[in-house]
Structures are given as structure tokens and as C-alpha cells.
Amino acid sequence: MSFFDIVKAFIPLVIIIGLLYGVLVFIKKYGIAFKGNKTGSIPISVLSSQMIMPKKFISVVKIADKLLILGVSDGSITLLKELDQPVEQDNSFIPHNEKINFVDLLKKNLGIR
Numbered sequence: 478m479s480f481f482d483i484v485k486a487f488i489p490l491v492i493i494i495g496l497l498y499g500v501l502v503f504i505k506k507y508g509i510a511f512k513g514n515k516t517g518s519i520p521i522s523v524l525s526s527q528m529i530m531p532k533k534f535i536s537v538v539k540i541a542d543k544l545l546i547l548g549v550s551d552g553s554i555t556l557l558k559e560l561d562q563p564v565e566q567d568n569s570f571i572p573h574n575e576k577i578n579f580v581d582l583l584k585k586n587l588g589i590r
């Protein structure tokens with residue numbers, strides 16, 4: 478067996494590995510489009526999540542213009558309440574026209590003037 482025979486055996490191997498890599502890159506880039514799911518078509522965001530027990534949470538999720546309050550556990554997700562209007566948060570302790578930085582807030586909470 479000569480050196481030329483060994484090179485002839487490795488050339489198809491390199492070509493096949495290159496084709497497999499190309500298919501992998503193509504699937505990673507365009508794989509979602511084949512499933513029919515368009516990511517980002519409906520704006521979904523988790524506003525808050527509070528643990529009640531281990532592996533059990535209550536989450537507030539905003540989907541489009543509705544708020545959903547969900548009970549989330551290992552095996553299920555349960556709709557607890559659906560709100561059409563967003564709940565206003567109580568920010569009465571911060572005046573709207575005044576910007577509070579961290580140092581001032583820390584001094585206020587520690588009782589330092």
C-alpha cells in the first residue's frame with residue numbers, strides 16, 4: 478500500500494464529514510422554520526414568579542394584553558385567574574418626579590440623614 482492509496486481513502490472521508498457538518502449547520506439555522514413555529518409571534522413575558530412550596534410556584538404571565546395568574550408545578554400548569562386589564566403596582570413610596578439613587582435610599586432605610 479502506497480501513500481497515494483492512503484490519501485485516496487481519506488479524501489471521501491473528509492468530503493463526507495464536510496457534508497455532515499453542512500447539514501448540521503443548515504438544520505440549526507433553518508430547523509425552526511420546518512416545524513412551522515414562528516418564534517416571537519405573540520409577546521409572552523413572565524412578570525413575576527413566587528415559590529409556594531418546593532417545585533410549586535405562582536407566576537404572573539403577560540400574553541399580548543392579558544395577564545394570566547398561573548399555578549405551576551412539576552406535572553401541570555393551572556390557570557388560576559385571567560385579567561384583562563394590567564394590575565397597577567403600588568409605587569406610592571417613590572415620587573414620580575424625583576429620582577432616588579442607591580446611596581440616598583440606603584441612608585433613608587438605615588436612618589442616616
